[in-house]
Amino acid sequence: SAVFFARIRVTEWKTRYDQGIDDFRDPRDQILEDIMKRSLIILGILALCSAFALPAAATEKGWHLRLYAAGFDPDLDVMVPAENPEMVRVTADSDLGFGASLEFQFSKLLGLELGYMQASPTIELSADDIPGYGDISLNDSMSTRAITLDLYFHLTPNSQYFDFYLGAGIASMGYGDLSYAEPDGDTLDLSVSNDLGYSAKAGLDSALGQNSNWAAVGGLRYIWTDLEVTQENAATFDFNTFSFSVGIAYSFE
Numbered sequence: 001s002a003v004f005f006a007r008i009r010v011t012e013w014k015t016r017y018d019q020g021i022d023d024f025r026d027p028r029d030q031i032l033e034d035i036m037k038r039s040l041i042i043l044g045i046l047a048l049c050s051a052f053a054l055p056a057a058a059t060e061k062g063w064h065l066r067l068y069a070a071g072f073d074p075d076l077d078v079m080v081p082a083e084n085p086e087m088v089r090v091t092a093d094s095d096l097g098f099g100a101s102l103e104f105q106f107s108k109l110l111g112l113e114l115g116y117m118q119a120s121p122t123i124e125l126s127a128d129d130i131p132g133y134g135d136i137s138l139n140d141s142m143s144t145r146a147i148t149l150d151l152y153f154h155l156t157p158n159s160q161y162f163d164f165y166l167g168a169g170i171a172s173m174g175y176g177d178l179s180y181a182e183p184d185g186d187t188l189d190l191s192v193s194n195d196l197g198y199s200a201k202a203g204l205d206s207a208l209g210q211n212s213n214w215a216a217v218g219g220l221r222y223i224w225t226d227l228e229v230t231q232e233n234a235a236t237f238d239f240n241t242f243s244f245s246v247g248i249a250y251s252f253e
Contacts, residue, residue, distance in 0.1 A: 061105055061106055061107065061253070062104075062105055062251055062252060062253040063102065063103065063104055063105075063251065063252050063253070064102070064103040064105060064111070064113075064205075064249055064250075064251045065100075065101075065102055065249060065250050065251075065252075066100065066101045066102075066103070066115075066205075066217050066247060066248070066249040067098075067099075067100050067247050067248055067249075068098070068099050068100070068217060068219075068245040068246055068247025068248070069096060069097070069098055069099075069245065069246055069247060070096070070097045070098055070099040070117045070118075070119060070243055070244070070245045071094060071095070071096050071097075071119075071243060071244045071245070072094060072095050072096075072097055072117075072119035072121050072144060072241055072242075072243055073094040073121075073241065073242045073243070074092040074094075074121050074144075074239060074240070074241045075092075075238070075239070075240040075241065075242065076090065076091060076092035076123070076227075076239060077089075077090075077091045077092075078090050078091075078237065082127075085127040085128075085129075085130055085136075087127065088125055088126070088127050089124075089125070089126045089127065090123065090124070090125055091123075091124050091126070092121050092122065092123050092124070092142075093121055093122040093124065094121060095119040095120055095121040095122070095141075095144075096119065097117060097118045097119025097120070097144075098117070098118060098119075099115060099116060099117035099118070099146075099245060099247075100115065100116055101113050101114065101115030101116070101148075102114055102115075103152065105152075105154065108154065108157040109153060109154050109157060110151065110152065110153060110154070111151075111152040111154060111165070112149070112150070112151055112152070113148075113149070113150045113152055113167065113169075114147075114148070114149055115146075115147070115148040115149075115150070116145070116146070116147055116148075117145070117146040117148070117243065117245075118143075118144065118145045118146075119144050120141040120142065120143050120144065120176075121141070121142060121144060122139050122140070122141050122142075123139070123140055123141075123142050123178055124137060124138065124139050125137070125138040125139075125180060125188075126138070130183075133183050136183060138180040138181070138182065138188070139180075140178045140179055140180055142175055142176050142178055142192065143174075143175065143176030144173070144174070144175055144176075144241075145173070145174040145175075146171050146172070146173055146174075146199075146223065146241075146243075147171070147172040147174075148169060148170070148171045148172075148199055148221075149169045149170050150167040150168060150169035150199065150201060151167060151168065151169055152165045152166070152167040152201075152203075153165060153166050153167065160207065160210055160211060161206060161207045161210070162204065162205070162206055162207070163204070163205040163206075163207075163215070164202075164203070164204050165202075165203050165204075165205075166200075166201070166202055166203075167200070167201045167202075167203070168198070168199065168200045168201070169198070169199060170196060170197070170198060170199070171196070171197045171198065171199040171223045171225065172194070172196050173194060173195045173196070173197055173223070173225045174194045175192040175193070175194060175195075175227065176192065177189065177190060177191050177192055178190040178192060178229075188231075189231075190229050190230070190231055191229070191230040191231075192227065192228070192229055192230075193227075193228040193229075193230070195225045195226050195227065195228065195239075196225075197223055197224050197225030197226070198223070198224045198225075199221055199222065199223040199224070200221070200222055201219055201220065201221040201222075202219065202220050203217065203218065203219035203220075204217070204218050204219070205217045205249055213250055213251050213252065214248065214249070214250055215248070215249045215250075215251070216246075216247075216248060216249075217245070217246070217247050217248060217249045218244075218245065218246050218247075219244065219245045220242075220243070220244055220245075221242075221243040221244075221245070222240065222241070222242050222243070223240060223241045223243065224238075224240050225238075225239055225240060225241070226238060226239060227239035
C-alpha cells in the first residue's frame with residue numbers, strides 16, 4: 001500500500017525552513033503583529049486614563065492570584081517536503097484552555113509572577129490530489145503546557161480601579177506527542193520535545209469596586225519558542241504562540 005506522511009523528510013524540512021523559503025512563511029505573522037500593536041495601544045490608553053482620571057491611592061505590597069480562560073493561537077503554517085505526496089502542509093488551529101498565576105508584588109511598581117497555562121491546539125497535516133485518495137487531511141490534538149516566570153512593571157500605582165502592567169520572562173513549554181491514522185491504515189507517530197523560550201505580556205486588572213480585593217483581568221501574551229519533532233530524524237523550527245486571557249483575580253497581603 002502507499003505510504004503517505006510517514007516519509008516526511010524532516011532533515012530537509014529543517015534546512016528549507018532555516019533558509020527562509022517563501023513557502024514556509026506564515027501569512028498570519030503580520031496580522032498577529034498588528035493585533036499585538038493595536039491591543040497594546042488600547043491597553044496603554046486605558047492605563048493613562050485610569051492614572052490621570054481616578055483618585056490616587058497607594059498600592060500595597062502583596063499577592064495577586066489570577067484564574068482565567070486562556071486562548072492559544074500557535075504560529076504554524078508550513079509546507080513540508082515528502083515523498084508521496086511531494087509536499088505536505090502543516091498547520092495549527094487555535095484552542096481555548098485555562099490558566100492560573102500567582103504574583104508577589106514587592107513594591108508599587110515591580111512584581112514577580114509564576115503562571116501556568118494549558119490548551120490542546122489541533123495540528124493538521126494536509127495534501128491535495130493524492131492518486132486514489134483525493135485530498136487528504138489528518139488531525140491530532142497536541143497537549144500544550146506553558147509554565148511562565150515573569151517580572152512585571154506596574155504602570156498605574158496610584159489608581160484605585162485599574163492596574164496596567166507590562167512583563168517579560170521565560171516560558172517552559174511542554175508538548176504532547178502526535179499520532180495520525182493514515183488513509184492506508186498505517187500510523188504516523190511523531191515525538192515532540194519540550195523547550196524553554198521567552199515571553200512578553202501586557203495585562204490589565206480592573207477592580208470590582210473601590211478598594212475591592214477582587215478584580216476582572218485580561219491579558220495578551222506572546223511566546224517565542226522552538227518545536228523539535230522527531231520521526232526518523234529530528235527537525236527544529238519556530239513555534240511561536242499568541243495567547244489572550246480573561247478571568248478574575250483576588251489580591252491579599
